[in-house]
Amino acid sequence: MSVRVTEGSRAHQAEGPLVSSIDLERTRRAGAGDPAAQAWLVARLLPGVRQVAQAFLRRSADADDAAQLATLAILRAAPAYRGEAAIEGWARRIAVRTVLRYLRAVRRRDAPIAGDLSDAEEVPASSRGSAQEALPRHVRDYLGELPEAQREALILHHALEHTVDEIAEMTDVSPDTVRSRLRLGIAALRKRVRQDIAVGRRRSP
The missing domain is CATH 1.10.1740.10 (RNA polymerase sigma factor, region 2, helix turn helix motif)
Structure with missing residues (x-):
């Protein structure tokens, strides 16, 4: 490498x-x-x-x-x-x-x-606090549905606060690939949240 x-x-x-x-x-x-x-x-x-x-x-x-x-x-x-x-x-x-x-x-x-x-x-910085509590399901449930590479990129970037370049070095891919995984992962999370909200799904206690 x-x-x-x-x-x-x-x-x-x-x-x-x-x-x-x-x-x-x-x-x-x-x-x-x-x-x-x-x-x-x-x-x-x-x-x-x-x-x-x-x-x-x-x-x-x-x-x-x-x-x-x-x-x-x-x-x-x-x-x-x-x-x-x-x-x-x-x-x-x-x-x-x-x-x-x-x-x-x-x-x-x-x-x-x-x-x-x-x-x-587990929680991306942008999703903590009241935003997380408002989700129909726990954020870990949504992350668990993502492809492995996207999930890992999101955790490394948002939870562990590594830069794109650092994640690229750790995972042996290019920075552009990391950016793509982050973008696709965030889009997939938003889509799943919107779907749950549309069907009236409620988060269990």
Whole structure:
């Protein structure tokens, strides 16, 4: 996969490293198996890793398993970390890729449950609050009806607040493809909501 260099990343390169030399060395020591460094890295990154896992997996056991796998993947990747991106951003990309792989395996095992999302992270920012409460069905039900690629793009963009370029890098597609998935996903969600409203569907308590 080719590496895209954005204006923002060029600016960071001009400004210098995004991580201190101490944190860079700690991260590399964590990758080499140093227990204290590993504990430091896990404590720093685990909240963000859990957020990613919970955004895609509703069942706590699955989210915990995915978070554990993502944490191990981060530790395995730590020796190669060069400080060219902030530690949290670098780790989040690894976590997203790992969680998406786990999610696909869960869907093969138990598709109806795997389609659900966590209550904490499932709602696009534009749909929270009173707008969400006014929907005929819970937003996770609508998202669960979308094609996998559209659903993932919506969660990454709206719930986890990644940019189009970041999602493209994480999912190995072009930014234009991500934009298309977001546009189609939003259109499909709106269509389903309008259909439910037209037939007088009511959200269950």
